Amino acid sequence: MKKNDFKSIAIRYLVIVLGTVLYAVGFRFFLYPNAIIVGGVTGIAMIINMLTSLPVGVLTIILNIPLFALAWRYFGLKFLISSLVGMLLSSVFVDVFAIFEYVPTNDMLLACFIGGAIKGLGLGIVYYVGATTGGIDIVAKFARRKFPYINFGTLVLVIDTVIIVVFAVIFKKVESSMYAVIAMFVTSKAVDLVLYGIDNSHVCYIISSESEKVANAITGSLHRGVTILQGQGAYTHESRQVLMCVVKRPQISEIRKMVTSIDAKSFLIVTDAKSVYGQGFGDISDYN
Numbered sequence: 001m002k003k004n005d006f007k008s009i010a011i012r013y014l015v016i017v018l019g020t021v022l023y024a025v026g027f028r029f030f031l032y033p034n035a036i037i038v039g040g041v042t043g044i045a046m047i048i049n050m051l052t053s054l055p056v057g058v059l060t061i062i063l064n065i066p067l068f069a070l071a072w073r074y075f076g077l078k079f080l081i082s083s084l085v086g087m088l089l090s091s092v093f094v095d096v097f098a099i100f101e102y103v104p105t106n107d108m109l110l111a112c113f114i115g116g117a118i119k120g121l122g123l124g125i126v127y128y129v130g131a132t133t134g135g136i137d138i139v140a141k142f143a144r145r146k147f148p149y150i151n152f153g154t155l156v157l158v159i160d161t162v163i164i165v166v167f168a169v170i171f172k173k174v175e176s177s178m179y180a181v182i183a184m185f186v187t188s189k190a191v192d193l194v195l196y197g198i199d200n201s202h203v204c205y206i207i208s209s210e211s212e213k214v215a216n217a218i219t220g221s222l223h224r225g226v227t228i229l230q231g232q233g234a235y236t237h238e239s240r241q242v243l244m245c246v247v248k249r250p251q252i253s254e255i256r257k258m259v260t261s262i263d264a265k266s267f268l269i270v271t272d273a274k275s276v277y278g279q280g281f282g283d284i285s286d287y288n
Helices: 003-034 040-052 056-099 108-128 136-146 152-171 174-196 211-222 249-262
Strands: 201-207 227-232 239-247 267-273
Touching: 003 056, 003 108, 040 056, 040 152, 056 136, 108 174, 136 152, 152 174, 201 211, 201 249, 211 239, 211 249, 239 249, 249 267
Parallel strands: none
Antiparallel strands: 201 239, 201 267, 227 239
């Protein structure tokens, strides 16, 4: 094995360790002691734990066995090993941290936000290196193959909601389940924050009679590429050029001023772009 390969693998698994520690901290010190149900296989294990007192970590490992058998068949050995490490470490840390009888807060709302955020950051870090903590994460990965336009965190949130409903029905804890929804939402946003970043880009569509001047101004001053699309007015049937460009958030005000100064009657449409890859943006080869 080459030295660089060994280094990249070592870093990958150190990142997984960090992510699973954060995951376990958010769950064990904030969510679990306040009876806030979590999603995934850990949530199912938590329900069984409350019924039988069996360790959550051990139950999580047992419930993951059939899912990992399925993952090995479809996602290959590399994904299986890294996710197996993620699942085992998160399960072990959950049970190890149970030794410390420390509860930072009994405020359920605060526990939802802090615990959900820490747990989500941990999960996001694990997902970022192409691994999972097993369980429902594997199910979500399967679903994302069919629905790639849905964010990973959103898919996990939908699946977890079902587990929350089951928890509410079994234990008749409707209020606790409501808090769990908040925690799940915070967790999913934290996951998306790690995977997709906070500085979302924007797609601008510009319709102007001075399209050439506008395009030159954007490429010359903002140093952003412009694509010219051919359009036609539905009412006038006149042919028009539609300029499309992707810019960072701080550049929106600049592009508005620029377009207005060239053609005050221009039409500008700005939409969010969740993920942008290519020159000047993210690495196109770095995907989840």
